[in-house]
Amino acid sequence: MDTLPSELFARCVAASKRVRWDIEADVIRDRRFDPAHKFLPETLTLAGAVRFLSPAEKPYFSQVQGRTYANMFGLVERFIAAKVTELTRDHWFGDQVAFEALVRFTDEELKHQELFRRTESLIGEAMPAGYSFPWEPNAVAGAVLSKSSWAVLALTLHIELFSQLHYRESIREDNELSPLVRDIFRLHWVEESQHALLDELEWRRVDAGLDTEARDRAVDDFIDLLGALDGIIAAQADGDGAYFIQTCGRRLTSSEEGILRQTMLDAYRRQYIASGIRHPHFLAVLSSLTDQPQLARILRAAGVAPGAVRQAA
Numbered sequence: 390m391d392t393l394p395s396e397l398f399a400r401c402v403a404a405s406k407r408v409r410w411d412i413e414a415d416v417i418r419d420r421r422f423d424p425a426h427k428f429l430p431e432t433l434t435l436a437g438a439v440r441f442l443s444p445a446e447k448p449y450f451s452q453v454q455g456r457t458y459a460n461m462f463g464l465v466e467r468f469i470a471a472k473v474t475e476l477t478r479d480h481w482f483g484d485q486v487a488f489e490a491l492v493r494f495t496d497e498e499l500k501h502q503e504l505f506r507r508t509e510s511l512i513g514e515a516m517p518a519g520y521s522f523p524w525e526p527n528a529v530a531g532a533v534l535s536k537s538s539w540a541v542l543a544l545t546l547h548i549e550l551f552s553q554l555h556y557r558e559s560i561r562e563d564n565e566l567s568p569l570v571r572d573i574f575r576l577h578w579v580e581e582s583q584h585a586l587l588d589e590l591e592w593r594r595v596d597a598g599l600d601t602e603a604r605d606r607a608v609d610d611f612i613d614l615l616g617a618l619d620g621i622i623a624a625q626a627d628g629d630g631a632y633f634i635q636t637c638g639r640r641l642t643s644s645e646e647g648i649l650r651q652t653m654l655d656a657y658r659r660q661y662i663a664s665g666i667r668h669p670h671f672l673a674v675l676s677s678l679t680d681q682p683q684l685a686r687i688l689r690a691a692g693v694a695p696g697a698v699r700q701a702a
Contacts, residue, residue, distance in 0.1 A: 394590050398487040401583040405493040408579040412504050416576050417569070422515040424448075426567035428455025430559040435656040441645050446637055450649075453520070453633050454656060455570060456512045457625055460522040461661065462577070463505030465548055468530035470498035472541050475534075476591055487590075494587050497580045502526075508573060517636040521628055524621060533614060539599065540610035542592035544618070546674065547665035549585040553578055554664055589674055596678045608683045612690040615662065622661050626654040658692075666691040 410416065422428070429451045431437050436447045473495045480488040513520070533541060556578040560571060599607065630650035634641055641649065665671060666688070676684055 394594075395484055395486060397586060397590060398484065398490040401490045401587055402486060402493060404583045405490070405497065405580070410576050410579075412500065412507060416504065416572055417507065417511070418572075420569045422512050422567055422569055424452070424515050426570070427451040427563070427565050428512075428567055428570050429458055430563040430566065432559045432563075433458075433555060433656065433660055435652050435659070438652050438655075439649055441641075441648075449637060450633060452512075452516060453629050454653070456509070456516065456520060457522065457629055457657075458660070459505050459508045459512070459573070461622075461625075462552065463502050463509070464522075464524055464526050464529055466498045466502050466505070467526040468533040468541070469545050469548070470495050470502070471530055471534060472538070472545065473498065473587075473591075476538070479594075490583075490587055491591075494584055497584070501577060501580070504573065504577065511569075519635060520632050522625070523628075524625075529621075532617065536610040536614055537603075537607040538595045539592065539604065539607035540614055542588055542595060543607075543611045543675065544614045546585060546588040546592060547668070547671055549581055549588055550668045550671050551661070551665035552581055553585065554668060555660070592674070593678070604679070605683065608679060608686060612687060615666075615687075615691055619658065619662060622657040623654060626650070626657045629653055662691055663693070666693050 425448070427448045431447070431451070434451045434454045436442060436450045439447075439450065442450060473491050477488055477491045477495070480491065509522075533544070556574050560566065560574045563571075596604065627650065630646075630653045633649065633653075634646055675687065679687070
């Protein structure tokens with residue numbers, strides 16, 4: 390980073406003031422979800438790989454995944470808000486602009502949690518009974534926050550970057566999506582855009598205080614968090630696959646059920662792990678904060694080929 394951190398914190402504060410929005414007045418606007426629309430693009434759901442789905446079933450496949458996509462953001466933002474609140478302590482008697490930037494970050498993450506609770510309520514009105522998202526946000530947050538700040542900030546930047554990537558490259562470009570879905574993730578994106586910068590600033594600040602041994606332990610923590618995330622998405626993919634099979638309106642063959650479940654899992658691993666770990670900026674930051682053996686351990690745990698590192702370098 391060539392720009393001084395104080396200038397970057399100030400830029401984030403200015404952006405936060407400029408783009409601020411209200412859930413009901415600016416996002417929901419008395420609208421409901423229309424089951425005729427997709428909730429996520431095929432580039433994220435991988436619905437094109439499920440060739441036996443009818444034209445009417447593909448939007449429903451996207452709706453199941455889109456519902457979980459919104460709930461996943463509500464889940465992870467619980468620990469993100471708590472961690473950022475904790476980090477403000479380091480700025481109490483220092484850079485007050487940095488302090489304000491992180492306080493605004495926390496406030497926006499709390500609002501995003503409420504947005505996704507509202508989204509789940511509205512989607513629940515439009516979809517059949519039987520869907521389950523069993524993860525208790527406080528329990529997940531407690532498990533994540535038991536790890537080092539270095540690891541939590543690594544996971545947070547990974548999430549912030551893939552959320553922006555998904556919006557810019559997929560959600561924004563798909564005119565067949567629900568207009569309400571597009572607005573939810575457009576306005577989520579405009580506030581998340583500065584969060585990624587704050588994540589990186591804090592991650593680098595925390596990293597500067599670690600010795601080699603502590604950083605090595607932090608790398609292990611990050612690997613543990615990626616493994617825990619994979620466990621959550623694998624279980625959710627299995628549940629979502631079962632929900633689709635039970636509610637799609639026809640009986641699938643055992644072969645079709647297997648393909649559908651595997652596609653759901655592949656899509657979730659791509660959405661929540663691969664697209665963040667492979668993000669060029671994430672790889673660049675991660676490479677700058679780790680040595681080669683540490684980086685190799687992380688990539689191996691995430692299932693990323695070494696070529697991705699060369700591409701990002």
